[in-house]
Amino acid sequence: MEPPHLITLQAVLDGLDVLLSQKEHPRRCKLQVLDLRNTGQNFWSIWSGYMDHMYSSSLTAPVPEDRSRTKQPLAPLEVFIEMNLKEWAMDEFLTYLMRWAEQRKGSIHLCCKKLKIFGMPVENIMKVLSMVQLDCIQDVEVNQNWHLSSLATFAPLLGQMSNVQRLILSASKEQEQHVVVQFTSQFLKLHHLRDLYLESPFFLSGRLDQMLRCLMSPLDNLTITHCLLTESDLTHLSQCPRISQLKGLDLSGITLADFSPELLQVLLEQVADTLQVLDLNQCEIMDSQIEAILPALSHCSQLRSISMCGNLLSMAAMEKLLRHTSGLPRLSQEFYPAPLESNSSQAVLSEERLAQLRAELLEILRDLGRPRTIWLNSIFFASYGYNEYSHLEIIEYIPA
Template identity: 30%
Template sequence: MSLEAPSTLLGLAVKSLLRHEALAISVLQQLPTELFPSLFKEVFKSRHMKILTAMVAVWPFSCLPVGALMQIPDVVILQAVLDGVDMLLKQQVHLRRSKLRVLDLKKVHHVFWDVFMMVFNTFKPYYIEEMCLSIRWTPRVLSRFAHCFGQMRNLFKLHLARISVHTNKAIYTLEDVKKYTARFIAQISKLKCLQELIVNDSYFSSEHMKQLFRCLKTPLESLSIKLRKCSPLGLKHLSECQWLFELKHLNLFGVSLFNFCPTARQVLLKSVADTLQTLQISNCCIRDSQHSALLPVLSQCLQLTHVNFYDTVISISALKDLLQSLANLSKITEEHYPAPLECYDDQGHVLVNKFANVCLDLLNILRVKRQPKVIDFATNICRKCFQRCVFDGKTRLCPCLS
């Protein structure tokens, strides 16, 4: 027996319309604009040709990317679409509603069917307070979106997730991509209410990262950078951005800090020492010497309540120094540390007994100065069961080692 997800109100409304073809055609002039994409996709899928033709004739957007909906060329569908265009051209329908200017028959993914432009026809950019972008853009659509983006003057949380620019090399050059991406990033300077910025797996060049930090025009409370590939040049500008000096939350994940100047790291942490409450440096490439350079500044972050250094490569010696530097920070309520290198064999397998003994010794270093509230030491994620071995006073092994 299978369980189906309950229908949404929008889905029920669409299905109800399709059961009454004549009614559906008659109400298209009064149908809310935001319902058109969903209704059109359902009409297209269920092959209601008369409704399809009528919808094309009163299409309320400038572009109809019908090619993106076709897996294979469909002569019947194309004829129904062209009939709608013919109706529009012959002015046999009321033209007050129709805005169709481009019939896009290319068989490529189109942002329209992901709703971004529909959203801005429904919700005014000025009133949007939170936004998450996760999409593969074309340069032209990115350029169009930039204008709307710059109007989001009340935006306080922005999440740029997996942003990439897709190009047809026959149409766009690399310089076009750089230009359109830069134009998009430049709009961030207009977001005067921005407080939280998350950059997650976005394919920005080092120059674009540099521009991103330079475009900030408001003090951020929270900054999270989660990248698979990131140039140290871009990160260098973190320490030069005056709008990061009041940060309460800083999260760096998967960021290479090998060539991130120690002085720049110290300047950044020292500048936020009076305000920083959450610090997460996880899955980052940091050597022991770089840990050591951070310790004097970390000990000055007296407002810290939460630290996380999971998946960081570190020796027992360096981890002991890190714990000593944090031992006097009385406001810390939650702390997560990586198992040191010595807890693994040459193949990267966990040495269970050593892991338990080493972590107990490390825990006792903190207990001399204060009683930790929530604390654990964890190994890297197991490649077989995708879980960790964790020591939090007791040893809990991943299923593979249990």
């Protein structure tokens, strides 16, 4: 139902009540799942087994053959829903469904694969999630800056989401040690976590090792952005065995200027065999860091995308970077800052200076001798929150 239609929902649930009121069900009645999610045009392919995200045991297990020809006890019905918890209260569709489910706890299991939280108070979230089979949840997105007290309240629920594969969390700037331990210890229960995205996790500054020790499975993607990490944090990250198979690494907004240049080199060496996407935007990376990581970067044979917008690189460092990555066979997306020599009192490069830069970079690409397209970020004085990809100039070389 798109958009959700309350009267239609009421009619469906009234019909289900007739079935649920029976202590036994007829031999031919095999209803196991009610799916109320917005599947769009993919509905039939999902239920034909083509969509890999539908692998609940109830959906993949075959229905037992009825050999006794007697009536069987009615198993709990699984009701699948989408949960987008916004603002202060749920919409009338979800409110009605939750009330219906609460009155029938023994007859149904309320299941949710994807949970998104935007702005709802944690007390309301706790009430809603008390009705849900938490081990069904595979994808969690919390897009609000919680105080650590709210994070501490939510943490035990996160630990019960034992099948979570993807976690996105925007966190607060507070740093209370007992809350950090309470939150990071929940990762010990997340044996299937593959993708971890942490936006502004200031509470992990100086304590990143506490979380890394609790990771139970190798990560595919790791994002830690716009916070203050220490040199010891980066050291622990580069030594963590759970990141050795990373496909995506994003450290945008992490200041690296004061760290030993070799730390970033060691980190890239750890992930060189598998890394496909590398984002190091606004890290205050300078020539010394670039010099250190070039050998490791040139061995990232699976790399498809690299982004270094908002950093402080000279034209000499840019040229070395382009030359060391020219042999990477899969690299197709490259985003770089305008070189330091282009900096002026203006926030954006002038057309004249941009034309000069384009000519210089085209000459480098021509000398390297292979087709290549790069994007140049032409804005200076960027601050947190700006879009690194809003002022891009394309520079493309195609051999004649």
